[in-house]
Amino acid sequence: MRRFATERAKRLLLASRSPPSAFLCSSPAAAMDPAAGVVTVDTINPKVLKCEYAVRGEIVSHAQRLQQELQNKPGFHPFDEILYCNIGNPQSLGQPPVTFFREVLALCDHPPLLDKSETHALFSADAIARAWQILDVIPGRATGAYSHSQGIKGLRDAIAAGIADRDGFPANPDDIFLTDGASPAVHMMMQLLTRSEKDGILCPIPQYPLYSASIALHGGSLVPYYLDESTGWGLEISELKKQLEDARSKGITVRALVVINPGNPTGQVLAEENQREIVNFCKNQGLVLLADEVYQENIYVDDKKFNSFKKITRSMGYGDDDIPLVSFQSVSKGYYGECGKRGGYMEVTGFNAEVREQIYKVASVNLCSNISGQILASLVMNPPNVGDESYESFSAEKNAILSSLARRAKALEDAFNSLEGVTCNKAEGAMYLFPRLRLPQKAISAAKAVNAAPDAFYARRLLDATGIVVVPGSGFGQVPGTWHVRCTILPQEDKIPAIISRLKAFHEAFMEEFHD
Amino acid sequence: MSPKPLDYETLNENVKKVAYAVRGELYLRASELQKEGKKIIFTNVGNPHALGQKPLTFPRQVVALCQAPFLLDDPNVGILFPADAIARAKHYLSLTSGGLGAYSDSRGLPGIRKEVAEFIERRDGYPSDPELIYLTDGASKGVMQILNTLIRNEKDGILVPVPQYPLYSAAISLFAARMKGITVRAMVIINPGNPTGQCLSEANLNELLKFCFQENLVLLADEVYQQNIYQDERPFISARKILLDMGPPIGKEVQLVSFHTVSKGYWGECGQRGGYFEMTNIPAKTVDEIYKVASVSLSPNVPGQIFMGLMVNPPKPGDISYLRFVAESKAILESLKRRAHIMTDGFNSCRNVVCNFTEGAMYSFPQIRLPPRAIEAAKSAGKAPDVFYCLKLLEATGISTVPGSGFGQKEGVFHLRTTILPAEEDMPAIMTSFKKFNDEFMEQYEDYRGYSRM
Numbered sequence: 024m025r026r027f028a029t030e031r032a033k034r035l036l037l038a039s040r041s042p043p044s045a046f047l048c049s050s051p052a053a054a055m056d057p058a059a060g061v062v063t064v065d066t067i068n069p070k071v072l073k074c075e076y077a078v079r080g081e082i083v084s085h086a087q088r089l090q091q092e093l094q095n096k097p098g099f100h101p102f103d104e105i106l107y108c109n110i111g112n113p114q115s116l117g118q119p120p121v122t123f124f125r126e127v128l129a130l131c132d133h134p135p136l137l138d139k140s141e142t143h144a145l146f147s148a149d150a151i152a153r154a155w156q157i158l159d160v161i162p163g164r165a166t167g168a169y170s171h172s173q174g175i176k177g178l179r180d181a182i183a184a185g186i187a188d189r190d191g192f193p194a195n196p197d198d199i200f201l202t203d204g205a206s207p208a209v210h211m212m213m214q215l216l217t218r219s220e221k222d223g224i225l226c227p228i229p230q231y232p233l234y235s236a237s238i239a240l241h242g243g244s245l246v247p248y249y250l251d252e253s254t255g256w257g258l259e260i261s262e263l264k265k266q267l268e269d270a271r272s273k274g275i276t277v278r279a280l281v282v283i284n285p286g287n288p289t290g291q292v293l294a295e296e297n298q299r300e301i302v303n304f305c306k307n308q309g310l311v312l313l314a315d316e317v318y319q320e321n322i323y324v325d326d327k328k329f330n331s332f333k334k335i336t337r338s339m340g341y342g343d344d345d346i347p348l349v350s351f352q353s354v355s356k357g358y359y360g361e362c363g364k365r366g367g368y369m370e371v372t373g374f375n376a377e378v379r380e381q382i383y384k385v386a387s388v389n390l391c392s393n394i395s396g397q398i399l400a401s402l403v404m405n406p407p408n409v410g411d412e413s414y415e416s417f418s419a420e421k422n423a424i425l426s427s428l429a430r431r432a433k434a435l436e437d438a439f440n441s442l443e444g445v446t447c448n449k450a451e452g453a454m455y456l457f458p459r460l461r462l463p464q465k466a467i468s469a470a471k472a473v474n475a476a477p478d479a480f481y482a483r484r485l486l487d488a489t490g491i492v493v494v495p496g497s498g499f500g501q502v503p504g505t506w507h508v509r510c511t512i513l514p515q516e517d518k519i520p521a522i523i524s525r526l527k528a529f530h531e532a533f534m535e536e537f538h539d
Numbered sequence: 540m541s542p543k544p545l546d547y548e549t550l551n552e553n554v555k556k557v558a559y560a561v562r563g564e565l566y567l568r569a570s571e572l573q574k575e576g577k578k579i580i581f582t583n584v585g586n587p588h589a590l591g592q593k594p595l596t597f598p599r600q601v602v603a604l605c606q607a608p609f610l611l612d613d614p615n616v617g618i619l620f621p622a623d624a625i626a627r628a629k630h631y632l633s634l635t636s637g638g639l640g641a642y643s644d645s646r647g648l649p650g651i652r653k654e655v656a657e658f659i660e661r662r663d664g665y666p667s668d669p670e671l672i673y674l675t676d677g678a679s680k681g682v683m684q685i686l687n688t689l690i691r692n693e694k695d696g697i698l699v700p701v702p703q704y705p706l707y708s709a710a711i712s713l714f715a716a717r718m719k720g721i722t723v724r725a726m727v728i729i730n731p732g733n734p735t736g737q738c739l740s741e742a743n744l745n746e747l748l749k750f751c752f753q754e755n756l757v758l759l760a761d762e763v764y765q766q767n768i769y770q771d772e773r774p775f776i777s778a779r780k781i782l783l784d785m786g787p788p789i790g791k792e793v794q795l796v797s798f799h800t801v802s803k804g805y806w807g808e809c810g811q812r813g814g815y816f817e818m819t820n821i822p823a824k825t826v827d828e829i830y831k832v833a834s835v836s837l838s839p840n841v842p843g844q845i846f847m848g849l850m851v852n853p854p855k856p857g858d859i860s861y862l863r864f865v866a867e868s869k870a871i872l873e874s875l876k877r878r879a880h881i882m883t884d885g886f887n888s889c890r891n892v893v894c895n896f897t898e899g900a901m902y903s904f905p906q907i908r909l910p911p912r913a914i915e916a917a918k919s920a921g922k923a924p925d926v927f928y929c930l931k932l933l934e935a936t937g938i939s940t941v942p943g944s945g946f947g948q949k950e951g952v953f954h955l956r957t958t959i960l961p962a963e964e965d966m967p968a969i970m971t972s973f974k975k976f977n978d979e980f981m982e983q984y985e986d987y988r989g990y991s992r993m
Contacts, residue, residue, distance in 0.1 A: 064824040066724075068691050071828050079645055079834035110837075115641035122609065129607035132842075133599040141618045145610060168589035169802075169809040203676045203812060206836050214553075236835045240687070355642075362642040363635070363841035365676060365812075377547040387563075389679050390584070393840045394810035395606075 074239040076232050077498020078110050082482055086492045102490035106522060108511045109492045111287075111454045113360030117515040121359050121420055123413040124402045126150035131157055131166050131398055149412040157398055166394045172387040174201025174368070175394070178401040182368060185404030190334035194370060200382065201368045201400055203392045205317050205353040208369035210237050211385055212313060212349055215378075216278045217243035223275040225266060225310070227258070229457060229499035229507070231287040246270040246277055249502060252459065255448050256289040258282070260300045267308060279311035280304070285318040285329070285452025288499050288509040290432075292327040292451040298335045302346065311347045317367070318453040320357035323429035327451050333370065347373035354399045356454065358424040366396030366403075431512040431519055432456070438523040439510075442530045454513060457496065460506045466537035478506040484533060489525040565929050569939035579937045580969060582957040585733075585901045587807030591962045595806060595867050597624060597860045598849040602842055604628035605639055623859045631845045639841045645834040647674025647815070648841070651848040655815055658851030663780035671818045671826065674839045674847060678763050678800040678814035685759065685796050685816065688829055689724045698726040698756070701947035702734055702904065702954075725757040726750075728778065731764040731899025734946050734956040736879075738773035738899045744781040748793055757794040758782075763814075764900040766804030769876040773898060779819055795819040801846045803901065805871040813843030813850075875901070878959040878966055885970030890981045897959060904943070907953050907977075913984035925953040931980060936972045 064072070090105045107115065114120060127150050129136070136142045137154060158164040160177020173179065179196035186194035202208040216222060217238070223246040226234045238245045248266045251257040263280070270277050282301060284293045293301075305312045314332040322329055333350055354366035371382060391397075406421075407414045432450040439447035439458035447458035462477050470480035478495040485508075486492055496507025514522060566583050573579045581589060588594060600620050603610075605628050610616050616625060632638055634650030646652065652669035659667035675681035689695065696716045716723050728747060730739045739747070751758045760778035768775055779797055783790050801813035818826060853868075854861040879897040886894035886905040894905035909917075909924050917927030925942035932955075933939055943954030961969055 063822055064828065066691075067688050067825060067828060071688055071832055074832065074835065076831060076835045079837070110642065112637070112642045113640075115637035117637070120638065120640045125607045125609075129603040129610070132606055133603035135596070135599075136603065136619060139619060141615065144615055145613055145619065163589060163591065165588035165810070167594045167808045167810045169584060169586045203840060204837070233835060240832070240835075359640075361640040363638070363640050363838065365838075365840035375547070381547070389677070389683075391810070391812075393676065393812040393843055395842050396840060 070240050070242055074236045075498070076236045077494050078232060080494070080498060082479070082486060082492060082494065083107075083109055085483065086486055086490075089486070089490070100490065101488060102525070105486075105490045105492060106514055106518070107492050108514060108522075109494045109509075111356060111511055111513065112362050113454070113513050114362065116513045118360050118424060118513070119420070120361065121417065123147070123150055123407055123417050124359060124361070124399060126413075127153045127157065127402060128395055128398060130154035132395065134158055134164055134166070147413045149407060153402075157401070161394075166398075168394075170391045170394060170397065172383060172389075172391050173197070173199060174392060174397045174400075178397050181401040182404045185401075186331075186333070186370065189404075190331055190337070192334055192337040194333070195372075198370050198372050199368050200371060200386055201366075201392050201397045202386075203365040203367070203396060204355060204362075205315070205351040205367035205369070206233055207389075207392070208349075208351055208367060209233055209313075209315070210240075211382065212279075212311075212369070213237040213241045213243065214385065215382065216311065217241040220244050221275055223270050223277045224313075225263065225270075225277060225280040226500075227281065227283060227286070227289075229288050229496065229501055230281070231283060231315070232498055234281055235500070243278075244270075244275055246275065247500060250286070250289055250291070252448065252502070252505075255451075256286060256291040258293065258297060258301070260304055263301075263304055277308070277310060279313050281313045281315065282332070283315040283318075284332075285321060287315075287318065287453050288455045288457040288496075288507075289448065290450035290453045290455055290457070291448070292322060292324070292329065294327070295330055295335065298330060298332060299339060302332065302336050302339060302341065306341070306346050311349065314348060314350045316350055317353040317356045319352065320359075321425070321428065321454060322452045323425075323432050324449070324451045329452070333372065343372055345373065352400075352404075354396065354403050357403065358421045358428075359399075359403055360424075361399055364396045364399050365393060366399040368400055427516050428454070428512060431514075431516060434519050434523065435510065435512055438526060442527065443534050445530070450512060454511050456510050456512060457499075457507050458510070460508065462506055463534065463537045463539045465539060466533070469537065476506075478508055481506070481533070482508050485526075485529055488529045488532070491522060491526065563941075563945065564926065565933060565939060565941060568930060569933055572933065572937070577937055579933075579939050580961055580965075581939050582961060583939050583941045585803060585958055585960065586809050587901075587960050588809065590958075590960045592807050592871060592960070593867075594808065595864060597854055597864050598806075598808070598846055600624035600860075601627045601631065601849060602845055605631055605845060606842070608632060608638060621859045623854065627849070631848060634848075635841065639845075641841070642838040643841055643844065645836070645838050646670075646672070646830065647839055647844050647847075651844050652815075654848045654852045655817075659777075659779070659817065663777050663783070665780065665783045667779075667817065671821070673816055673818075673829070673833060674844050675814045675816065675833075676839045676843060677802065677812040678761070678798040678816070680812075680839075681798055681814055681816040682759070682761070684829065684832060688825070688832070689757065694721055696721040696723045697759075698723060699947075700727065700729060700732070702732075702943070723754070723756060725759050727759045727761065729761040729764075730778070731767060731775070733761075733764065733900050734902045734904040734941075734943075734954075735895065736897035736900045736902055736904070737895070738768060738770070738775065740773050741776055741781060744776060744778055745785070748778070748782050748785060748789060752789045752793050757796065760795060760797045762797055763800040763803045765799065766806075766872070767875060767901055768899045769879045770896070770898050775899070779817070782819065791820060793819075794821055796821070801843065801850050804850070805868045805875070806846075806850055807871075808846055811843045811846045812840060813846040815847060874963050875959060878961075878963055879903070881963075881966045881970065882957070882959050885966075885974065889974050889977045892977060901958050901960060903957050903959055904946075904954050905957075907955060909953050910981065910984045913980070916984065925955060928953070928980070929955050932973070932976055935976045938969065938973060 086105050126146050131154050179199045182199055183194040183196040223244040224238055225246045225248055228247040228249050235245050248262050267277055319329045336346055350370045355362040407417045435456050436447050439445050444461035445458050447456055450456050467477045470477040476497045482493050482495045493508040493510040501507050569579050601624050634648050652672045655672050656667040656669040765775045797817045799815055802809040854864045882903045883894050883896045886892050891908040892905050897903050914924045917924040923944045925944050929940050929942045940955040940957045948954055
C-alpha cells in the first residue's frame with residue numbers, strides 16, 4: 024500500500040506542467056500564486072504584528088539613520104554625536120565592567136590559564152580561587168557543554184545562598200531557573216499562564232514594554248493598573264481591585280500581577296507596607312505574583328530600601344504552599360550593567376510539582392542558557408566579601424558607579440523640573456527618568472497633523488535638534504491625555520552638563536515655537 | 540478548595556503538548572541513577588565537551604581577552620596569549636560599542652554579521668547580505684522565532700522529517716494535511732540529518748526546492764551539522780547555493796531560512812549559545828516584523844556572537860595560531876569519522892540490530908527489531924517498546940540514549956538515538972557493553988513468531 028502510494032506520489036510530482044496540488048486540493052489563493060509568497064506581512068502570525076517594543080522602535084531607527092549621516096556628512100546636523108538615552112545599556116555609554124567579575128569570567132573561558140604560573144601576575148588571587156571553585160562545580164570543567172536545563176547545580180547553590188544572605192530566609196536551588204537574561208524567563212511565565220485572550224495579566228502603567236509585547240506574542244490580554252504620578256508613582260490596592268473587577272466583568276480570567284520594583288520607567292521603590300498589601304491582594308485574589316526585581320541594586324535614596332517580595336512573603340509567615348511567586352533578576356542592571364552577557368534567573372516558588380515539571384520541560388527545549396551568563400549570575404549574587412583580596416577595589420568600583428548614578432539621577436531630575444510645563448518625579452531607583460510634558464495645544468495639533476503622538480513628536484524634534492534619543496511615553500503606557508518621555512540616567516557624568524544645556528535650549532525653543 | 544492560580548489544569552494547553560525527548564524520561568532516569576552513584580554515559584544529546592572533547596584553543600584565548608580587556612594593557616599579556624589572539628580580541632572589541640557587556644544591535648553586531656556573510660559567500664559562491672543575517676542565542680532560538688512568525692493558529696502546518704527526509708513521503712503528508720484543511724506553510728530539512736546523519740545530494744536539494752516552489756512552502760534548512768561530514772560521496776552543499784544555482788524564477792521566489800550554530804561541527808561550543816539564521820527572498824516588511832520580535836529580547840549574548848565570528852573566520856595560513864588550530868580541528872573531525880564507523884559496525888554486529896552509516900552529524904540511529912514478547916512486556920510496563928528497551932539498556936549498562944519515538948518513526952519500527960561523541964578510547968568498551976546487553980535481551984525475549992519489521 025505504501026509503495027503504491029509512493030509510486031503515485033512520484034508520478035504526480037514528476038507530472039510535467041501543473042503543480043500536483045491542483046489534482047488534490049483547494050488551497051487558498053495565495054498558495055496557488057507563486058508570486059504571492061508564503062511569508063508576507065499579510066500571512067504571518069498576527070500576534071507578531073500586534074506586538075510593539077518602543078525601546079528599540081521607530082525613534083531609534085531614525086537615530087541610527089542620523090548617526091550614519093553624521094559619519095558621511097559631518098557638520099550637517101547641529102550636533103556631533105547621537106546620545107542614546109533610550110535604553111538601559113550602561114556599558115555602551117562608557118560604564119566600565121566590574122574587574123573581579125571579568126577576571127573570573129576570563130579564567131573560566133580559558134581554563135588552561137589556571138595552569139600557568141604567569142597567570143598570578145595578571146589576575147588577582149581571589150579571582151583565581153573563585154574560578155577554580157566555579158570550574159569544580161561544572162561537570163568535566165567543560166564550560167562549552169550544555170548544562171542542566173535549569174543551569175549548573177553548583178551555581179544555583181551559590182545563587183540560593185546569595186538570596187538567603189540578602190533576605191534572611193532560605194532559598195532552594197531547585198527553584199532557580201537560569202536564563203539568557205531575565206526576558207526569556209518572563210516569556211516562559213507568560214507562555215505558561217496564557218491559554219487564550221481570555222487570560223489577563225495585570226501590568227503597571229507605565230510599564231517596561233517587554234510585558235505588553237510578551238502578552239501580545241502569547242495571545243493574552245494586558246489588564247492595566249495605573250500608578251499614581253501625583254504620589255510619586257504610588258501603587259494603590261484600590262486601583263488593583265478596580266481593574267481586576269473590571270477585567271473579570273468582561274469575562275477575563277486574571278492570572279497574575281506584574282510588579283516592577285524598583286520601577287521601570289518610573290523609578291519608584293515600594294514601601295514595605297505597600298508590598299505586604301500587594302502580597303495579600305494576590306493571595307486573596309488567587310493571582311501569581313510576578314516580581315521583576317532586576318533593579319534591586321539601583322537605589323538612590325536613603326529613606327528607601329529594596330526588599331525582595333520573597334523576603335516580604337516569608338516575613339509575613341507565608342510559606343511555599345501559600346503563594347505562587349516568581350522573582351526575576353538579571354546581570355544587566357545594578358552596578359554591573361552586563362547587558363551583553365545575557366545572564367539572569369527566575370526563582371519560582373509556590374507551584375506544585377506537576378507545574379514545575381512543565382516549567383522544566385519548556386526550559387529544556389532550549390537546552391540551557393549560556394554558561395558564561397550563568398557564571399556571572401552566580402558572581403553577582405556572591406560578590407567579594409570583606410577580607411577578600413579584591414574586596415576594596417571591588418567596593419570602590421561599585422560605590423563609584425552607584426554614587427555617580429545617584430548624582431546623575433538628581434541632576435537630570437532637576438533639569439527636567441526646570442523646564443517649562445515639565446514635572447519629573449524623583450528616580451528613587453532603576454535607571455530612568457519619566458518626566459511629564461504639558462505640551463501646548465499648538466504642539467499637540469502639529470503632532471496630529473503628522474500623524475504622531477505628541478510625545479513622539481516632541482522626542483523626534485528633540486533628537487533632530489540635539490542628537491539626544493529618548494523614548495516616547497506612549498511606548499510604556501500612560502494615563503490617556505498625558506505625555507511623557509523616558510530618558511536614561513546613563514550617559515557618563517562628564518556629558519551630563521552638555522546634555523542638560525542642550526535639552527534646556529531645545530525645550531525653550533520648542534515652547535516658543537508652539538506657545539498658545 | 541479553589542484551584543490555585545497555576546494548577547496543572549489551568550496551564551497553557553500548548554505547553555502541556557510539548558515533548559522534548561532529548562531531555563525527557565530517559566535523561567531524567569539517567570540523572571537519578573547518576574545521583575545514586577551509577578556511572579552514566581550520556582549519549583542523549585549532541586554535547587561534545589561534556590564527553591571530553593576539548594575546546595579549540597584559539598577562540599577561547601580570544602574570548603578570554605575580550606572578557607577582560609584590561610589584560611590587553613598589561614605588558615606581560617604576550618606571555619600568556621599569542622599575538623594573533625591579542626589582535627583578534629582587539630578587532631572584536633572594536634566591533635562592539637562598549638565591549639562584551641553592552642547590548643548589541645538586536646540582530647547581532649554588524650561587524651560579525653559581515654564576517655558571516657563573507658563566510659557564506661566563500662562557501663557558496665554567491666554574495667550574502669549581512670542585513671538578512673540575524674545572530675541568535677543558539678540556532679534553537681532562531682528556529683523558534685521563525686516558526687512563531689509563520690504559525691498563525693493550529694490550522695497552520697509545518698512539514699518535518701520523520702525521522703529522515705524522504706521527498707515522496709513528504710509529498711504524501713502534504714496532500715493529506717491539505718485534505719484535512721491544514722495550510723502547510725513550510726518544510727523543514729535537516730542536512731546533514733539529525734538523528735539519521737544522511738547528507739542530501741545536489742539532486743535531492745534540487746528536487747526539494749522545486750517541490751517548495753510548486754507547493755509554495757518556505758524552506759527551513761537546518762544546516763547546523765555542515766562541518767560534520769564523514770564520507771566523500773556527498774559533501775555538504777547549502778540549500779541556498781542550490782537555490783541560487785537554479786536561477787529565476789525559482790531562485791528568486793522560493794523563501795528560505797538557513798540555520799547554523801557554534802554548538803556542533805568540530806567546535807562543539809554548545810554552552811556559548813551562538814547561532815544565526817540567514818533569510819533569502821523574504822519581503823522587507825516581513826523582515827521588519829522579525830526584527831521587531833528580535834528587539835524585544837534586546838540582543839543575543841555577545842560572547843556567543845564572537846564565537847560565531849571566529850568560527851566563520853578562523854585562523855588563516857600564516858597566522859601564528861593556524862597550525863595548532865588546524866591540528867586540533869582535524870584531530871576532532873577525524874576522530875568523529877572513526878567513531879562513526881566504530882559505532883555503525885558495532886551496532887551492525889548485534890543481534891536484531893540494523894544501523895545505517897552515519898554520513899554526517901553526530902548521531903547513530905540503529906533500528907532495534909524487538910521481538911513480540913518484548914513489545915508485550917513493554918505494554919505491560921506501560922511504556923512504548925523503544926522506551927522500555929532504552930530504560931533496560933540504561934539500567935544494565937549506564938548508556939543513556941533517546942528512544943526513537945522521541946524523533947518519530949514509522950509505526951511498529953523502533954530505534955534509539957545515540958551520539959558518536961563518547962571518547963574514542965571508551966568506544967570499544969561501550970560497544971561491547973551494548974552488545975552484551977542487546978544480545979542477552981534478544982535471547983530473553985526471542986521466540987520464532989516474527990519480529991518488528993522494517
